Amino acid sequence: MENIYLDHNASTPIDQEVVNEMIPYFTNQFGNPSSGHWASQDAKEVIDNARGKVASLLGCHADEIVFTSGGSEANNHVLKGVYTSLKQKGNHIITTKIEHPAITAPCKYLESIGAEVSYLEVDSYGRVNPEQIKQEIKDTTILISVMHANNEVGTIQPIDEIGEIAKQYGILFHTDAAQSIGKITTNVDRMGVNLLSIAGHKLYAPKGIGALFIKRGTPISPLIHGAGHEQGRRAGTENTPYIVALGKACELATEYLSHSDSIRELRNHFWNELLKIYGEKVVLNTRLDYCLPNTLSVSFIGVEGAEILSKIPEIAASTGSACHSGNIELSSVLKAMGIKEHVGIGAIRFSLGRTTTKEEINRAIDIIRERI
Numbered sequence: 001m002e003n004i005y006l007d008h009n010a011s012t013p014i015d016q017e018v019v020n021e022m023i024p025y026f027t028n029q030f031g032n033p034s035s036g037h038w039a040s041q042d043a044k045e046v047i048d049n050a051r052g053k054v055a056s057l058l059g060c061h062a063d064e065i066v067f068t069s070g071g072s073e074a075n076n077h078v079l080k081g082v083y084t085s086l087k088q089k090g091n092h093i094i095t096t097k098i099e100h101p102a103i104t105a106p107c108k109y110l111e112s113i114g115a116e117v118s119y120l121e122v123d124s125y126g127r128v129n130p131e132q133i134k135q136e137i138k139d140t141t142i143l144i145s146v147m148h149a150n151n152e153v154g155t156i157q158p159i160d161e162i163g164e165i166a167k168q169y170g171i172l173f174h175t176d177a178a179q180s181i182g183k184i185t186t187n188v189d190r191m192g193v194n195l196l197s198i199a200g201h202k203l204y205a206p207k208g209i210g211a212l213f214i215k216r217g218t219p220i221s222p223l224i225h226g227a228g229h230e231q232g233r234r235a236g237t238e239n240t241p242y243i244v245a246l247g248k249a250c251e252l253a254t255e256y257l258s259h260s261d262s263i264r265e266l267r268n269h270f271w272n273e274l275l276k277i278y279g280e281k282v283v284l285n286t287r288l289d290y291c292l293p294n295t296l297s298v299s300f301i302g303v304e305g306a307e308i309l310s311k312i313p314e315i316a317a318s319t320g321s322a323c324h325s326g327n328i329e330l331s332s333v334l335k336a337m338g339i340k341e342h343v344g345i346g347a348i349r350f351s352l353g354r355t356t357t358k359e360e361i362n363r364a365i366d367i368i369r370e371r372i
């Protein structure tokens with residue numbers, strides 16, 4: 001039986017066009033982009049070109065893009081860099097209870113060195129109420145960080161409304177767009193963000209490359225100090241092949257965004273079939289109309305997530321709970337959404353991708369029906 005990959009929110013395969021584009025920069029064009037000789041010939045130019053492609057997907061200027069080693073570095077850069085830069089002005093950061101650990105862990109670290117962090121509640125669909133953000137703002141608030149779309153359940157946040165509030169109060173606004181990039185529109189102006197993080201491996205580029213959008217004039221210290229790469233904002237010799245890859249992936253994403261309806265249809269078909277089979281024994285963990293088009297987070301009532309996955313080993317998907325010393329614990333996201341334990345322990349995230357076919361979804365449905 002052939003394997004079926006339904007875990008694109010964890011990581012995507014690298015697009016063949018992306019692979020083709022990056023290969024020369026591993027082989028004959030291996031030179032340091034800062035050198036002036038034949039081995040680095042056009043490295044500077046291709047890096048600038050890639051920067052332009054990332055900027056074009058985000059709707060910003062090329063000089064507002066800093067390449068990073070991924071989403072985690074971009075998020076760390078935002079939190080630590082803004083805190084370092086603005087701590088004389090204030091120490092308060094507003095975020096949510098459903099962020100990725102690449103936000104919550106640096107927040108915890110900043111709390112240990114004097115920051116005050118408010119973690120906003122979400123509703124039962126995983127959405128933040130923008131009015132609640134208003135209530136949390138104080139004189140010392142220096143940053144609001146709310147993810148664009150959640151990695152586990154796929155819920156999309158009302159980012160543009162939050163952006164309006166941030167602008168009204170003159171507070172820097174960051175969004176972690178690692179999961180939304182390439183799946184839905186991510187235009188920095190429309191979203192009203194000063195800072196935005198992306199991760200290449202969620203976008204058909206390799207793992208270990210990402211980017212941070214820093215709006216011109218945003219006060220933020222570097223995270224990595226050293227030589228003057230990336231206009232002094234991120235030291236380290238540029239990873240030319242991966243940067244080229246991210247540029248190509250962003251170019252392709254612009255094209256694929258127009259295909260999101262077909263992924264949504266496939267995801268909805270998957271859900272409708274599960275509902276036909278299991279009736280009340282399967283529930284959605286969020287509303288599909290609040291959700292990324294590729295994500296289906298469901299709970300099978302009365303069965304444990306890990307047990308489900310062990311019965312369908314040819315299907316790659318994720319659970320929403322983990323077993324710690326014999327006790328099953330729901331993920332912090334499901335907990336924050338108030339999902340009951342007997343429901344959440346059966347949570348499975350299926351996430352579709354560009355290459356997922358209807359035949360694969362139908363086969364997955366048959367496998368699930370047979371074994372669960």
Ligand SMILES: Cc1ncc(COP(=O)(O)O)c(C=O)c1O
Binds near residue numbers: 070147149150199200
């Ligand atoms: C929402 C979100 N933010 C950040 C990250 C971290 O990105 P990276 O793996 O590139 O460090 C991930 C990856 O799972 C993610 O889903």
